[in-house]
Amino acid sequence: MSKMGVTALSAAAVALLCGTAASAQEIKHAWWATKGVQGPTIQIPGDLTDSGTRLSPQLNAPGSAVFIGFEGSTQFDNATLARNFIPPDTMGTVGGSQYVVTTNGSYSVYDKATGNRLGIMSDTAFWAGAGQTGANGDTRIMYNADAHRYIMVAFGANTKDLQIAVSDTDNALGGWKSTKFEGYAGFGFGATADYPTLALDKNAVYIGTNNFAKASATGSNSFRGTTLNVIPLDSLFNATGPTTANMKQFTTTLASGEDRGYAIQGVNSSSAGSTGKVVSTSLYYYNTMTYDVTGLSSTDATGSSRSAVTYFNESGFVNAGPGRQPTDIAANGRIIDTLDERVSSSVYESNGKIYSLYTVDPATFDAQGNVLTTTDHAHVRILVTDAATNATIDEINIGDSSHDYYQGSLAVNANGEVVIGYNRSGSGTDGKIAFMGRVFRTDGNGHLYQASGELMLKESLTNDYHNGSLYGQAAAGRQRWGDYSQVSLDPNDPTKFWLIGEFAREYNLTQFGHPGGTGGSRWSTWIAGIDTTAVPEPATWAMMIAGFGMVGFAMRRSQNVKLSFA
Template structure:
């Protein structure tokens, strides 16, 4: 792991001045990043292709003496296709509860015994929502477990993608009853509108669901970005013991019209998950206009009402310079060199953000500015929860590999686990792999490695490409993710449950599927890491660790970035 810099308290004043200059230059920038676009999950149809999973699931892993305690396979594309719900990407996400692990994907939902990994339920996403009282869904699901209320919460598109629906379990048992409600996430444009990429977070007052809003262009054509909404729903409206409602909800809408004066509240807004009491919530996002993160507060909240809430002005974080990551590589031998790519998405904060002990923890995927490698890295950032000042940040990665689709969680002890995918061109080690690391939080907010880099699951093929047949050029987008997740076990907070995507075998005879015509298939993997176990890092991990940038080098990068941003004015 490469730490790109560590800031001292004295350096924060210099950074704060740079951030003020950054805010002044940004105020005139009105063009959203072009790659922040509408990307609804896509149904895959390959004529004559059968999704027969005769090969069975990968064997579970049990390593009770290791930081990697156990792992088991989650939902695969074969599962969704068995219901006629064959989507790419999976939108991989899950959460751990009192006794179960629940996973949602585009096409299928499942429940597992969290100790043994045994799957106790598999249903289509449409069937789940029908049982909860809704008609249809369009994917983009997220799931969390609220330990204080002993309830599960699932969010997804409605049958119309401008609508969002919320399901809440009756008890802590995900196999029990569910009730739901639906609301209009993005109004004003009829059926063509989309409340896209809904996020999900909870604190002691509210549930936070952020959306990127899209609607058709006035002259036709593809959907265009119209701004964001942060939906703030008081907990009492959802956990009322009867049926969830959106009573007393607040919708903080930030429109984007491409005009001078349009406000930047970021893209893919993530509420901060927190167990700290108070009347203020925090939202973190990646800027829609420039290469930086930002945050703002939602004031005036109680657990019974958000109607009197208001959003503060944005604070830019002043992250170390970065650009948008390119496509991730893999060591394909079956397709041409220029097709060995996986879309690792972009620098949006795709997974949950957490607060613990006065610090906020987040990750996103970046291409570090100035490293000259043009490789994706998972960047962690630790913020002061009161001031939003950057306490520390670092890039996980090493030369020759792309790192992407990261997720993070932290417990009350300051133990941190980060999960991510890694891939590269090396034939021996370059397959897309699901990886994880554990850390302790230092006194200054720095992360100290505990486990080293752990291989949780390696893909079964070295040339994943969805939507076309084995050996053929990629057809359509090669989206990976669109997200992953780490969650803390509510009954043993030292144990962290990670979920990520890997590539299954091809759906052909060689892959164990006679009758299949050869399409590739994604799979998901659930792993458990005990963050209290300290392991000696492997030598290769030492090679990725710890070098710092001095204050002068950091400011030189920042001056170059400010100059570039000023050119947008």
């Protein structure tokens, strides 16, 4: 058993959470029977009186790190469109002049200079206009700066299918073309290509899915494995419209015992020499992993193959428990679902380093893999690894003993500047669910240091959010939050980052300005712009760590131990 020594930079400002490395990897116990199953998105009957006034955009003075903030689509909006779902699956991306927001229920477009809404429509109306029909969900969207076009993926009306839309130009309000393919055939009963992910590099588009199906027509939906779809870039971005020509599908069944992870994230890269990288959370261990897709080009992926898996073996962790918020501690306990340790948003490569982020509860284990200690708080973990050797360069746990940190995302520019967004909540007076941001920079050795303090982007309007429950009633059912957020890099200015996350609006009641409202809780989305040029370079380490809060650093040596399953 090995333990990494850590030197405290400042006992008052930095909490050091050092994990114990056992001789084998810590095993997850039947995750697919519990947290690994995402569960259905819930539709609430539409109420056409269920409308809310959009919050005014916030334009900050020049020189402010957060230069703009504005509200995206809300559950109030979606209810008026008769597409009232929880959770929203918050997602968005920045383009040349617009910001596009997608949720379960609506797609909307905003002027990125002012935050003014330019248009909104139901998700089904959008896909019908792009050539597809029926319901959909779990949308992801990105902007291809080389092609000056948007790309969007969601599962189709038949949830075994995936549909892809590509804009004709860089105007998201203009025309879109689409294509559809079978993401997962399953067992023939209720197959779902769930939780599709999306990534782009210079050769291909990567879409990963978690696959669910029923063993019989009346059976329960169970996790069956994963698929990585690799589509040549030229097949999707062309003059005639997207196709899946020369695509390669890599399907890994749970029954095979092979570990290719879940919630598979391709690595976004604008470097010609860095393509085909994948990062994922292990199926069987509390660990993250990587492998390469080799033998592909921008025109053909059919001859590609996957390399062996390398485990990063970061410091120990377990799944984080539910998040806290003030009223719930007194009345109903911890209820906010912080999801699990999956890499739920985009992974990026820059200058030969790969940056990923996920939610954990830092933990230590004994030599037999039994849990010794946990923090009992959700933390956001940033992992930096070497793209060539897969060695771990840096690891940072962002968290403290007063709050839960979850639903994180990041992006990185060519200068190694990293901007992260996440939700934070707790049981104290500052415990409302809030959408937060931070700025990090990468030093010459590839290590991260924090360049900004914690930036408040948007605080919830209630301290008692209940996902789908009525005002004054106890929370009922799984209190899902997210299920993801996103940070994207401005294609016109690499020092500007755009973040989207979720916050809680007021309850839908007359007393809160909604005559005839149903009384339900309501989610909303918030977009913020961060300018890293407005974040000063710290003159000394003492200045740097002053704004850290409780940030733990922990690393451990790589181990590549694989268990056999009968």
